[in-house]
Amino acid sequence: NKKLQEMELRSKIAADLHDEVGSSLSSIHLLSAMAHNKEKEAGQKKLMESVSTNAKETIEKMSDIVWLIKPVENDGESLKTRMEKYAFDMRDGGTFRLKTDLEVLRRIELSMDQRSNLYLIFKEALNNAAKYSNAKLIEVKAFSENKKLNLSIKDDGDGFEYHSSNEGNGLNNMRKRAEDINAYFDIQSVVGQGTSI
Numbered sequence: 001n002k003k004l005q006e007m008e009l010r011s012k013i014a015a016d017l018h019d020e021v022g023s024s025l026s027s028i029h030l031l032s033a034m035a036h037n038k039e040k041e042a043g044q045k046k047l048m049e050s051v052s053t054n055a056k057e058t059i060e061k062m063s064d065i066v067w068l069i070k071p072v073e074n075d076g077e078s079l080k081t082r083m084e085k086y087a088f089d090m091r092d093g094g095t096f097r098l099k100t101d102l103e104v105l106r107r108i109e110l111s112m113d114q115r116s117n118l119y120l121i122f123k124e125a126l127n128n129a130a131k132y133s134n135a136k137l138i139e140v141k142a143f144s145e146n147k148k149l150n151l152s153i154k155d156d157g158d159g160f161e162y163h164s165s166n167e168g169n170g171l172n173n174m175r176k177r178a179e180d181i182n183a184y185f186d187i188q189s190v191v192g193q194g195t196s197i
Contacts, residue, residue: 016065024058064123068116079115080105080142083122087140094130096155101141108149117177118151121185124170125153125197133157133195154196162189 028051035047067082080102091098110118122140129138135157142151167175171187174197178185189195 013065013069016068020061020065021058024054024061028054028058064119068119069112077106079110079119082119083140086123087126090126090130091138096130096135097137099137099139099141101143104142104144104149108144111181114181117181117183121174121177121197122151122153124174128170129153129155129157129195133159135194152196154194156194159189159191159194161191162187162195 031047031051031054035044035051067078083102083105084100087098087100126138126140129135133155135155137156139152139154141154142149144150175185185197187195187197
């Protein structure tokens with residue numbers, strides 16, 4: 001059983017590395033090759049800026065993966081700190097206000113799977129809200145109710161017509177990650193009134 005668990009863990013890490021880092025590294029490789037073959041200086045500059053951006057994203061993704069698999073003394077505290085840093089970094093580069101209340105995370109114990117999937121759901125939801133919703137305010141809240149942990153990401157942005165049959169990759173990934181930790185995933189969105197996950 002222990003060997004099976006180890007193999008499953010290694011497979012998961014390999015899949016995460018492939019999905020999260022592999023695509024960025026491929027992009028860096030292609031852009032570098034194109035920059036090498038470009039003759040115009042302006043074109044080279046733009047390509048090299050893209051290489052730099054992709055390299056930075058790759059470093060951040062690798063940092064996330066290393067953090068996700070590294071044992072820590074207090075998983076909840078570690079998760080709270082990581083989520084807040086990510087959220088405030090995103091706010092600093094955006095045009096929205098941010099409210100967070102993640103204090104409850106200090107008092108809970110999480111397995112590596114729970115910590116990993118919760119964090120990646122949070123990242124995907126916050127990314128979507130920050131990039132596509134035109135929100136003025138994004139609220140991230142964790143709270144305990146009936147001995148269950150709840151995570152809520154709400155925005156007051158554009159909203160969209162949501163149909164479960166037409167979920168994109170991001171929503172599908174969030175739903176799958178929730179299922180992996182026996183969590184309930186729910187999304188509510190109304191055009192002109194924002195989205196709640």
